[in-house]
Amino acid sequence: MSSTEHTPHTMASLGVVLVAAGRGERLGADVPKAFYELHGRALVEFSIAVITSLPHAGHLVIVAPESHAAATLSIVDAVLPETSSWDVSVVAGGRERHESVRFGLAALGEHVDTVLVHDAARPFASAELFERVIAEVRRTGAGVIPAIAVVDTLKRVDEAGVVRETVDRSTLVAVQTPQGFPRDVLESAHSTAQLHGELPTDDAELVQRDGGTVHTVAGELQAHKLTSPGDLPVLEHFLAANAAGIDSRA
Numbered sequence: 001m002s003s004t005e006h007t008p009h010t011m012a013s014l015g016v017v018l019v020a021a022g023r024g025e026r027l028g029a030d031v032p033k034a035f036y037e038l039h040g041r042a043l044v045e046f047s048i049a050v051i052t053s054l055p056h057a058g059h060l061v062i063v064a065p066e067s068h069a070a071a072t073l074s075i076v077d078a079v080l081p082e083t084s085s086w087d088v089s090v091v092a093g094g095r096e097r098h099e100s101v102r103f104g105l106a107a108l109g110e111h112v113d114t115v116l117v118h119d120a121a122r123p124f125a126s127a128e129l130f131e132r133v134i135a136e137v138r139r140t141g142a143g144v145i146p147a148i149a150v151v152d153t154l155k156r157v158d159e160a161g162v163v164r165e166t167v168d169r170s171t172l173v174a175v176q177t178p179q180g181f182p183r184d185v186l187e188s189a190h191s192t193a194q195l196h197g198e199l200p201t202d203d204a205e206l207v208q209r210d211g212g213t214v215h216t217v218a219g220e221l222q223a224h225k226l227t228s229p230g231d232l233p234v235l236e237h238f239l240a241a242n243a244a245g246i247d248s249r250a
């Protein structure tokens, strides 16, 4: 699938790569996870709506399974207002998340200088969270990721599941998306990773391995990721809370 333009590119300095090409094996649904429906709306639709509501002239690249390119464009048509300041493209994903991000990065318009990478699997990340990450990337010129406290006691176990030690959680955080970076920093990290054949689980790890600095900002509970069926009631809760106007960001 080649890049599918929704509208022609205009000058834009913010780029968002929305990765939606995963299979969702742990969820076990009969559609790719980003197209799993919550109350009749595909998961990816929620992120498209939030991102294109941000008051920036931006370029959103949605990385989707090739089989779902047309469905993705239909969702964009339904969600994006005629007067939107956002350009939207759809490109095909790769076998691993980092490959999908790389394909998305390659499709960004030439005027993009700040890039956010977001999981479609985190449909209720708020506009405020996006803005917090953007502001901190522009303030620091470095990578920025949302982080939340680890609430469980952590143990290191051996292969047989026997506890070996308790891990000090005071310096540990759980990280979310959107993750933001200066474009050149993220591109360099992805090209280095390609050379070394590394398999990271997030973009911040690639940037760090490439010698970059990554800061954290406050994450939020509602940026919860759909991974397994047990996450569905959590997302249902945030969907209902948003509809009722209840603030469940903290």
Ligand SMILES: Nc1ccn([C@@H]2O[C@H](COP(=O)(O)OP(=O)(O)OP(=O)(O)O)[C@@H](O)[C@H]2O)c(=O)n1
Pocket: 019, 020, 021, 022, 023, 024, 025, 026, 027, 033, 034, 063, 093, 094, 095, 096, 097, 098, 100, 101, 118, 119, 120, 121, 122, 225, 226, 227
């Ligand atoms: N080859 C891939 C793998 C993942 N993703 C995206 O990366 C995000 C986070 O990935 P994850 O939750 O691990 O999704 P899956 O890979 O689909 O899940 P699983 O490992 O259960 O198959 C998701 O929005 C997913 O669509 C992607 O675009 N391309």
Ligand SMILES: C[C@](O)(CO)[C@H](O)COP(=O)(O)O
Pocket: 097, 119, 175, 176, 177, 201, 202, 203, 225, 227
């Ligand atoms: C990118 C991510 O969502 C940050 O928490 C996460 O690393 C994705 O990891 P997964 O194991 O592929 O779900």
